[in-house]
Amino acid sequence: MSHFLTLVVNGLSLGCIDALIALGFVIVFKAARVVNFAYGSLLLMGAYVVGRTHESLGFLTAVLLGVTLTAVMAVLIGAVLLRRVRLADPGTLAIVTLGVDIMLATDLTRRIGTDLLTTGDPWGAAVVTIGGIHVPQTRVAASIVAVALVAAFLIVVRFTDWGIALRASAERPTTAALMGIRLSRVSAGAWVLAGALAAIAGLFFTAFPSPGVSGAVGQIALGVAVPAAVLGGLDSTTGALVGGLAVGMTVTLTAGYQDQLAFLGRGFGSVAPYVVMLLVLLVRPAGLFGSKEMTRV
Amino acid sequence: MSRASGIWAHSSSVAAPTVDGPLLRVRELDVSYAGTLQALRRVSLDVPKGAVVAVLGSNGAGKSTLLRAISGTLPFERGRIDHGSIELEGRRLDGQDPAAIVRSGVVHVPEGRQIFEHLTVEENLRAGGLSTSRRSRGSARDRVFDLFPILRERARQRAGLLSGGEQQMLAIGRALMAEPTVLLLDEPSLGLAPRMVERIGEVIAEIHRQGTAVVLVEQNAALALDLADEAYVLEVGRVALHGPAAKLAGTDEVRERYLGGGSPATSERELSGPRRRHVAQAELVVDALSVRFGGVAALSEVSFKVDPGSVHALIGPNGAGKSTCLNVLTGIYRAAAGSARYGDAELTSLRPHRIAGLGISRTFQNLALSPTATVAENMLLGRHRLSRAGFITAGLRTPAARREQADQERRVREVAELLDLVEVLHRPVAALPYGVRKRVELARALCAEPSLLLLDEPVAGMTSDESTRLAAIVSRIQAELGISILLIEHDMTFVMGIADQVTVLDFGRCIAGGSPHQVQRDPEVIRAYLGSPNRGAQP
Numbered sequence: 161m162s163h164f165l166t167l168v169v170n171g172l173s174l175g176c177i178d179a180l181i182a183l184g185f186v187i188v189f190k191a192a193r194v195v196n197f198a199y200g201s202l203l204l205m206g207a208y209v210v211g212r213t214h215e216s217l218g219f220l221t222a223v224l225l226g227v228t229l230t231a232v233m234a235v236l237i238g239a240v241l242l243r244r245v246r247l248a249d250p251g252t253l254a255i256v257t258l259g260v261d262i263m264l265a266t267d268l269t270r271r272i273g274t275d276l277l278t279t280g281d282p283w284g285a286a287v288v289t290i291g292g293i294h295v296p297q298t299r300v301a302a303s304i305v306a307v308a309l310v311a312a313f314l315i316v317v318r319f320t321d322w323g324i325a326l327r328a329s330a331e332r333p334t335t336a337a338l339m340g341i342r343l344s345r346v347s348a349g350a351w352v353l354a355g356a357l358a359a360i361a362g363l364f365f366t367a368f369p370s371p372g373v374s375g376a377v378g379q380i381a382l383g384v385a386v387p388a389a390v391l392g393g394l395d396s397t398t399g400a401l402v403g404g405l406a407v408g409m410t411v412t413l414t415a416g417y418q419d420q421l422a423f424l425g426r427g428f429g430s431v432a433p434y435v436v437m438l439l440v441l442l443v444r445p446a447g448l449f450g451s452k453e454m455t456r457v
Numbered sequence: 458m459s460r461a462s463g464i465w466a467h468s469s470s471v472a473a474p475t476v477d478g479p480l481l482r483v484r485e486l487d488v489s490y491a492g493t494l495q496a497l498r499r500v501s502l503d504v505p506k507g508a509v510v511a512v513l514g515s516n517g518a519g520k521s522t523l524l525r526a527i528s529g530t531l532p533f534e535r536g537r538i539d540h541g542s543i544e545l546e547g548r549r550l551d552g553q554d555p556a557a558i559v560r561s562g563v564v565h566v567p568e569g570r571q572i573f574e575h576l577t578v579e580e581n582l583r584a585g586g587l588s589t590s591r592r593s594r595g596s597a598r599d600r601v602f603d604l605f606p607i608l609r610e611r612a613r614q615r616a617g618l619l620s621g622g623e624q625q626m627l628a629i630g631r632a633l634m635a636e637p638t639v640l641l642l643d644e645p646s647l648g649l650a651p652r653m654v655e656r657i658g659e660v661i662a663e664i665h666r667q668g669t670a671v672v673l674v675e676q677n678a679a680l681a682l683d684l685a686d687e688a689y690v691l692e693v694g695r696v697a698l699h700g701p702a703a704k705l706a707g708t709d710e711v712r713e714r715y716l717g718g719g720s721p722a723t724s725e726r727e728l729s730g731p732r733r734r735h736v737a738q739a740e741l742v743v744d745a746l747s748v749r750f751g752g753v754a755a756l757s758e759v760s761f762k763v764d765p766g767s768v769h770a771l772i773g774p775n776g777a778g779k780s781t782c783l784n785v786l787t788g789i790y791r792a793a794a795g796s797a798r799y800g801d802a803e804l805t806s807l808r809p810h811r812i813a814g815l816g817i818s819r820t821f822q823n824l825a826l827s828p829t830a831t832v833a834e835n836m837l838l839g840r841h842r843l844s845r846a847g848f849i850t851a852g853l854r855t856p857a858a859r860r861e862q863a864d865q866e867r868r869v870r871e872v873a874e875l876l877d878l879v880e881v882l883h884r885p886v887a888a889l890p891y892g893v894r895k896r897v898e899l900a901r902a903l904c905a906e907p908s909l910l911l912l913d914e915p916v917a918g919m920t921s922d923e924s925t926r927l928a929a930i931v932s933r934i935q936a937e938l939g940i941s942i943l944l945i946e947h948d949m950t951f952v953m954g955i956a957d958q959v960t961v962l963d964f965g966r967c968i969a970g971g972s973p974h975q976v977q978r979d980p981e982v983i984r985a986y987l988g989s990p991n992r993g994a995q996p
Contacts, residue, residue: 321587328573328584334533335571340559340588340635451575 166293167416168409173299175408176306177364181381182388182400182407183310184357188238190330190395191350195254198237199358200382201264204375206230206359207366208268211277211373219280227359233264234355235348261378269375277373278366285368302364309360310401313353317397322349330395384411387433391440393450402448407433479503480670481527481563481639486541488519488526488694490534494891496522498694499541503687504639509661509671511685511702513678513711515917515947518691520674521568524641527672528565529555545639559588562638568647568674570628574617578608578627581616585631593636601630604660621753622653629660639670646677647776650753651964658684676775676947678986682706693920739800740765741786741909741941746795746805748781748965755781758795759967761960763909763943768935770952770973771945773962774985779945780822782962783911786943787819788812799909818907820898822914828887832878832897835886836869839904869904875937876900876930892923896930903934910934912944916951928954949986953977961985 181203188196209226210219217225237260241253283297317323325346329336337343365381366373388407392399414421414429421428440448481504488497497519504510512520525531527543527550543550550558573581582601586594602609605626611619616627625645632640642661646654654677661684665671675681682688685702690711698710705711741763748756756778763769771779784790786797788809797804802815818839826835850858873879876896886894895915902910915931916924928951935942946952952959953973961969961976963985969976976982 321583324576324580324584325587327576327580331573331575332571334530335567335573336584337530337533337555338528338559338565338567339585339631340556340564341584342554342556 162292163416166295167412169293169295170299170416171409171412172405173295173303173408174412175405176303177299177361177404178384178388178408178411179401179404180306180309180357180361181365181385182392182404183313183397184354184361185385185389186392186394186397186400187350187357188347188354189389190397191326192238192241192347193250193253193333194238194241194257195250195394196237196354197254197257197382198261198264199257199354199385200378200380201261201268202230202234202237202355202358203362203365203381204265204268204373204378205233205362206355207279207362207373207377208272208277209359210279210363211366212271214280219282222280223360223363226363227356230359230362231352231355234351234358238348238351261382265375265378268378272373272375279363279373281363281367283368296369298364298367298369302367305360305364309357314397322346326350383430384433387437391437391447393444393447395451396447396449399447399449406436410436480506480546481672482542482544483523483527484542484544486523486526486543487539488522488531488536489539490522490536491887496536496694497526500691500694500696501541502689502696502699504670504672505687507665507668507670508687509665509673509685511681511688512672512674512691513676513681513688514691514697515676519694520691521643522694523691524565524567524643524672524674526551527558527563527641529553529558530565530567556588559635559637562636563641564632564635564637564639565641566628566632566643566645568643570621570624572616572619572624572627572631574615576616577613578616578619579612581627581631582608582634585634588635594634597634597636601633604633604663605630620751622649622656625649625653625657626660629657629664633664633669637669639672640664641672641674643674644676644775645673646675646680649776654680678706678711679774679984739908741797741799741943743782743786743797744795746782746785746797747793748778748785748790749793754965756785756962756965759960759962759965760795761958761967761970763941764958765941766935766939767957768931768942768944768955770956770959771943771962772947772949772952772959772976773968775947776964777962777985778965779962780913781965783819783913783943783945786812786911787817813905816906816908817911818902818905818909819911820895820902820913820915822917826886826894826898826901829885831883831885832873832889832900833866833869833882835897836872836901836904837865839901840865840868841905872900872903875903875934877926892919895919895923896927899927899930903938907940909941909943912942912946914946915944916946916948924948924951927951931955949977 185196185199188194206226209229210222213225214222237257241256281298283301286297288295288297288300317326325336325341326349328339329341329343329346333343362377362381366377384407388403389400391406392401392403410432411429414432418429483500483502486497486500487495489495500519500523502510502523512523514520522536525534525536526538529550531537538551545561545563548561550561550563573584576584582598583594586597589597607623608627608630611623616624619627629642629645645657645661649657658680661671661673673681673685682702682705688700688702688705689696690698690705698705743762744760745758746756746760747754747758759778759782761769771782773779781790785792786804788804788807788811792805799815799817804812827838870879870882873882876899878896878900881889881893886897889897899912899915916927919927931942932955934940956973959971959973959976960967961982968981968985969979
């Protein structure tokens, strides 16, 4: 039983990180209608900047630098793509982001080389034990940060002008433009947020108990973001949060019970999120919270 | 009324020095979509300060395009201005982005309300005011609430839960939040109940009284001519008529455009006499059919009968329930009450593919063709229900499947000949002009070998030449195939030329029925299309 509880708590804390990852993915889709496959590399970039600079700058400054640089990179990608956003169809844009992803990931992998980069976070490998349940301190920190960031995000979206503009242009871009909302600014804001979220998620994603920053991190993170975002419903921020938690939980539980699940083959944990995603899509084709496509005849 | 004294006048009133002449000036405007379809040709229009200008015309005449051009939203629809200029008090608007145009005081309320359904009423209004300074928003909102008290009551509700009329009020209110000097309204009365249409009319009059100029696009000519000072009638992208609204309302020309005149087609039709070869087929009997959307009655107790082998037209202003009626007959909407029997089958209880299986086939108002496929491929799609070869036999190209394929292609060619489409059979649909695409849509429906053909606005957006040609084609189809045709259409001339029987709907009810000539003279019908004749005084 305590094994199960440990898995649940760890699953939830991993789910918080996954929710951050999915949130950044969904915001860009919502505001700019781009499926951003470069998201994994952005996350890797954030982790890489922190890993490279924390020794000379100190952890907090390194994080700030990582967040800033990644946000700038995200806006650059967004702005380059956005110049064509009205002309190109979503499929083309997604392929462009795939290209950007490959370039960025290749370059970062080259820069990392054979170095073993760690994030240099103050929590290290410490583990908290409450009532017989063991949780790494980094995960506790990740959960707190994730909850705070998500709450801040939801407040911004709910109450600020930018939030109203974001929701309005996500629902009906043409009409939003008719209201004098500048779509390019709204989507630039979304890219900034996505970049910042990617960097922070990257930090926790590569911290203990993960082995550190490696070139593969981007792909792994994308493997989390896509099923989480899709099962939540690609254009719903609530969906991203629920999807992230579901994916974190699925990964942790399948890994924790892998001996019992051995008949499904080794490493089932890495495909389990996709299985969950497919099951959800069978029942709800638009995802849990996604808006349905409708046409009038 | 001067601009500064208007309550709705732009708050930052540092505009250009007073220029005499119109506030908004459109000159020689050409607009095309996707580089091929020309939607406006040399359209010029003036909006004097504080005036209401009505823009009338049938579907596809270019009314919405004109508003999109003014508000800078053509690029969203892959359209662009090829020629001409749009000026607001001497400053060019064309070429600017929509956000900048809103900030200069021109705000567009698009067709179909387009409110943000997931946002609350209050948030919708806030979204409308994002272009103005934070300070002025509170007072702007209070004014909107005074104009539409219901919105104040519903402020915290999600906008998607409002009724159609309330949504229209919200759409107008949201636009007023930007404090426009010129308000562009696209079909504000569309699909609303009579009392709500009246209310919208009062609101437009009130906005006008407060000093805002209004460009009103309407198919409800009665409402538009009642409210407007000036009116323009667009026809296939050109200004066909223009003048003071009161004068236009009284002219025979407008009457003719909306009610159809004694066109040559009509007299020809009368002379032609009995000519049809009856194919064994059933009668369509619609009896007391009602449809409701939420609390709104879209159709109430509509009854009519389509005789075998006849052409029956269902006409009426926008929002009268014509498309709804067709959607019930094809199983897309559910009827709340009443029945629609075709032969022995009760259509209201069947799924769409079963209805197609009965030999009922339809066309769509907004073309539903595959743009990248060729004309022939689109027509083959229509024959789907008649092909027996399955996935495997077709894939293996068995002799039977190949024979069937050859048969299908022969039949497609025959239909193409009937509709003058042979030359374009192997061209992709996207490359064809709109009028030809409408014929392809008809061809696809015919390929299903229907015994009852339903046509949803077959000539909307066609030039008058194309429309005349289509009338001839429809008559030919009916003469050669002997099938029944039920069509809905705005173009009265077209209807009068080819219909045997006409049923007139207005606000979801049958208001008249009979032969084209009886209907044309029916005072109820004239009122529905043009308003009551003893109107005239401007508000």
